[in-house]
Amino acid sequence: MTRLAVIGLSHHTAPVEIREGVALSGEALQAELQRLSAAGHEAMVVSTCNRFELYAAVSDDEQSLERVESLVLARSPQARPYLYRHDGEAALRHLLRVASSLDSLVVGEPQILGQVKDAFEAAQAAGCAGPYLLRLLPRAFAVAKRVRSQTAIGRNSASVASVAVALAGNVFGSLRGHPVLVVGAGKMAELAAKHLMQAEVTDLRVVNRTRARADALAEKLGGKAFDYWELESQLCQAAVVLCSTGAQEPVLQKELVARVMKARRGRWLLLLDIAVPRDVDPKVSELENVYLYDIDALQTVVQGNLKERQREAEEAERIVAEELREVLQGERALGVVPTIKLLRERAQDAARKEVERTLPRLSPSATEKDRQLLSQMADAIVNKLLHGPLTALKRDAAAAAGPSGGVDELPPGSLVAAVRTLWALGEPEPKSETKSDNRAEPPQRRAKG
Amino acid sequence: MPPLFPLTLSLYAVSCTLSCVPVIAETRFGGSPALAAMTPDVPSSPGTLQRAARWILALAFVSQALDIAWLCLHGRHPAVDGHEATYFITWLISGLFLLLPLRYAPSVVNALAVPVIPLVMVLQVLARLSPSALRGGALAPGGGLSLLATTHILCATLGSAIFIVAAGSSVLYLLSERRLKRRAPLSLNTRRGVSLEGLDAMNRLCVTLGFPVFTAALITGTVWIGHRSALGQGPESATAAYLQPQYVMAVLTWLVYGVLLLSRLVAGVRGRRAALATLAGFLTTMSVLMLYLFRGRGGL
Numbered sequence: 001m002t003r004l005a006v007i008g009l010s011h012h013t014a015p016v017e018i019r020e021g022v023a024l025s026g027e028a029l030q031a032e033l034q035r036l037s038a039a040g041h042e043a044m045v046v047s048t049c050n051r052f053e054l055y056a057a058v059s060d061d062e063q064s065l066e067r068v069e070s071l072v073l074a075r076s077p078q079a080r081p082y083l084y085r086h087d088g089e090a091a092l093r094h095l096l097r098v099a100s101s102l103d104s105l106v107v108g109e110p111q112i113l114g115q116v117k118d119a120f121e122a123a124q125a126a127g128c129a130g131p132y133l134l135r136l137l138p139r140a141f142a143v144a145k146r147v148r149s150q151t152a153i154g155r156n157s158a159s160v161a162s163v164a165v166a167l168a169g170n171v172f173g174s175l176r177g178h179p180v181l182v183v184g185a186g187k188m189a190e191l192a193a194k195h196l197m198q199a200e201v202t203d204l205r206v207v208n209r210t211r212a213r214a215d216a217l218a219e220k221l222g223g224k225a226f227d228y229w230e231l232e233s234q235l236c237q238a239a240v241v242l243c244s245t246g247a248q249e250p251v252l253q254k255e256l257v258a259r260v261m262k263a264r265r266g267r268w269l270l271l272l273d274i275a276v277p278r279d280v281d282p283k284v285s286e287l288e289n290v291y292l293y294d295i296d297a298l299q300t301v302v303q304g305n306l307k308e309r310q311r312e313a314e315e316a317e318r319i320v321a322e323e324l325r326e327v328l329q330g331e332r333a334l335g336v337v338p339t340i341k342l343l344r345e346r347a348q349d350a351a352r353k354e355v356e357r358t359l360p361r362l363s364p365s366a367t368e369k370d371r372q373l374l375s376q377m378a379d380a381i382v383n384k385l386l387h388g389p390l391t392a393l394k395r396d397a398a399a400a401a402g403p404s405g406g407v408d409e410l411p412p413g414s415l416v417a418a419v420r421t422l423w424a425l426g427e428p429e430p431k432s433e434t435k436s437d438n439r440a441e442p443p444q445r446r447a448k449g
Numbered sequence: 450m451p452p453l454f455p456l457t458l459s460l461y462a463v464s465c466t467l468s469c470v471p472v473i474a475e476t477r478f479g480g481s482p483a484l485a486a487m488t489p490d491v492p493s494s495p496g497t498l499q500r501a502a503r504w505i506l507a508l509a510f511v512s513q514a515l516d517i518a519w520l521c522l523h524g525r526h527p528a529v530d531g532h533e534a535t536y537f538i539t540w541l542i543s544g545l546f547l548l549l550p551l552r553y554a555p556s557v558v559n560a561l562a563v564p565v566i567p568l569v570m571v572l573q574v575l576a577r578l579s580p581s582a583l584r585g586g587a588l589a590p591g592g593g594l595s596l597l598a599t600t601h602i603l604c605a606t607l608g609s610a611i612f613i614v615a616a617g618s619s620v621l622y623l624l625s626e627r628r629l630k631r632r633a634p635l636s637l638n639t640r641r642g643v644s645l646e647g648l649d650a651m652n653r654l655c656v657t658l659g660f661p662v663f664t665a666a667l668i669t670g671t672v673w674i675g676h677r678s679a680l681g682q683g684p685e686s687a688t689a690a691y692l693q694p695q696y697v698m699a700v701l702t703w704l705v706y707g708v709l710l711l712s713r714l715v716a717g718v719r720g721r722r723a724a725l726a727t728l729a730g731f732l733t734t735m736s737v738l739m740l741y742l743f744r745g746r747g748g749l
Contacts, residue, residue: 170629173644265717268645285630289720297632 002132003331004091007069007083008046008053011105014082021076022052033126036071042130043068044123044137046098048115050105055095057132058087092327095136096320099144101153108153108309113144136327143323150319153312160298161195163305164272168199168240171270171291178239179203182223183231183251185213188274189244193221196242205238207231209245235260240270243279250281257284274298336397339416340390342425347386351378393419451516454577460509461543461570467502468562499559503550506562510543528602531741535576538738539569541610549614560643561651565617575742597676601669605699608663609734612706615655616731619724622648626721649719652727656713660706667703670696695740698733705730 009018024032024047036043042057056068065087073080086094097103101112120137123129129137148154168175180201182193185208197204204223208214211227218225226234235241235257245251252271257280261269266289273280273294285292293301355378359366362374396415419425517540520526520533527537542565549558625645674696678687690696709726712718718726 167629169644170625171645173647266719266722267717268720288722291629293632301632 002057002059003088004055004095004132004136005058005065005068005085005087006053006055006091006094007065007072007085008051009079009082009084010051010053010103012103013084014079018076018079018082019050019052022072022079023047023049024052024075029122030126032075033123033128037126037128041068041071041128042132043128044119044133046116046119048112051098051103053098055091055133057130089324089328092136093320093324095140096143096324096327097317099140100147100316100320101144102147102313102316102320106159106306106309107313108155110148110154113141113148116144117141139323139327143320146323147316147319151312151315153309153316155308155312159195160274160295160302161192163298163301164192164240164242164293165196165199167272167291167293167301168196168270171268172239174200175240176200176202179205179237180240180242181234181238182206182217183241183243183279184208184245184275185210185217186244186246189242190217190220192242192244192272192274193217193223196240197221205234207234232256232260235269236263239268240272243271243273244275245279247275247279248277250279252280252284254281254283254287257281257290258287261287261290272298332397333394336393336416339419339425340393343390343419343423344382344386346423346425347382348379351382354378389419450577451519453512453516453519454573457509457512457516458570458573460505460512461566461573464502464505464509465562465566465570467498467505468559468566470498502559502562503547506543506566507547510540510547513540513543527606528599531738532576534602534606535572535738535742538606538610538613539573539576541607542569542613545610545614560621561614561617564620565614568613568617572738575739595673595676597669597673601666601673604662604666604669605737608659608666609738611655611659611662612702612727612731612734615652615659615727616734618648618651618655619727619731622652622724623721623728626724645720649723652723653713653719656706656710656727656730660703660710663703663706667699670699695737698737698740702730702733702737705733 009022011019024045029045029047032045033043036045044055046053046055052072054068054072058065058068065085069083069085072083094103099113099116101108101110104112116137120129120133123133165175168178172178175196178201180193180196180203182189182204185206193204193206204218204221206214206218206221206223206225207228207230208217208225209228211225214225214227217223231251235252241252243251257269257271268289269291271280271284271290271292273292276295278294280292280294282292282294284290352375355371355374359371359374363370393415513536517527517537520536525533527533546558546562546565549561621643622645625643625648629645671691674690675687678690705726709718709723709730712726713723
């Protein structure tokens, strides 16, 4: 029976140097997938900065798993000590946890689901995704969506930049139409401002002691640059101020901000100070309608939010376990399909032969209509006789993967084996779904935003 | 007591509970650990609970409307005395809550319901079950009310209802601001669409709408008191009538909201100060209501 196997390494097991060695992207990834496809593998490669994993549909023999492992080691032999490998139920659980962002470095981060989707689409494009993955992956995406919608795992901001955006939302609702002033033009200011620009900021202004650097940053981010002497007037207009200068003394003193607030007629001002040493005098937070967050305060919020995510992760794990049981039940039920098919064919074949043998003896002048009537009667008898056994087979298959027993706990001498023995059906044929001629057509690549 | 009052009160209680669950659950994220420990897990998404709360509030609104209609048929219309006026105020507030989602995000309205709907319920109980309410009786001798008195009571009722909603937004503002100043983990506001700016705008809108209505109530009330004194009803002299506590508190309420409105327009007062001033106005509004409720017959 076909099952899922995963071999790979991640931030849990391997340092970045090793992860870099095996990472794949773009054309190299496509080439690798095409190589897998040519070798007849039904597989998918998830390659991100934090993980490299090869998911493959493997058959029951041990060699198929080793073949998959050799594919990974071929890329980077030194990765061997860092590799983990999961098989069957464990691999399914791993896939569901990865897609649900439970295995991520920052639990609950939203990117991983998109990355797994991209990996699946790449596998489809390369002709690597057969019926097994086509059936399994959409289910994994649905589980991930359920986790995100039914838990708060992805709700609280988990980075300083996203906390800054969330804070602005707390004060202003949306950043659209609210001027954002960046004081300083260093690397940190640029990084933070880039994140803010992704959050609907439409009016970005940059003030720096060196006008040329302010101009460069403003041009890069699509904002406007101003001279340093215009700081106070810009403070009067800005809604959010992001400070990240290299100054040794606070740039924004309480007196200056108090003056600015008077000119602003008390309009709310959000100050985000990510500089060390701090750019904003801590006493500024005493002013009414001024909200000051320095780097420590931002980190405290991030840490608090991460703790909440961990708490939500427990609920997410419960959902994953519940969904895993259902997936296994479905897989087990599918496993019984070849037996059912064979049993039905055998019975119908016998009935058909008996009809052909009996008809001439019944009446030499039997018409085509008589033959049809007799065939229908024989089919009806077959169906009625098989109804009970087939229902029992399906129920047995579903129960075997149910809460009382896992996929590996199927007792010997189960109904499937009994039916095969009683009806002399022989060993089940390998499932056709791993055959390369049964692959899905490669879909159109999703347009990247 | 109107026949549907127990049902109305129960529906308000259910709606209030459903509104509270998502807000308290949100508070778990960065809220006080004690509160988080007491909070049950949210059975479904907050959006579902919010919708359910709104539908049940709509049912309560209809049930209370039927109650008010029944009271009118029995000669106790909203302008007859303080109890009926208060009961009517609570109905108006429910109506405002049903209209608010047209302008504000449902989550904002839901969060606002947490402080306001319990207050509505307390007022309903006081209006219907206080000793003076149970004694009952129409205000005006002979049961009739002049157009002036009716206008006064309706304006005062509507103005108070709007001020109570303003007070709800102020409570939310102060809580949200406190979280921001204390740098608590983000939760309550961002995802719920409740920003400080939005709450302040709601407060400003309510006070701007409520003040002219309350002004009309004060003017008609002043004229009415003078008229009653001239007819020899109520206190012996007009001066004594104007010194009655409910009149003095009503004037004080008008002054508080007037100063707030003027400060907003002239000095640009907003945010915390405006919220505190609104709450001060709310206290005086409630004191006027309580005086009317507990003075019972002849309270006006």
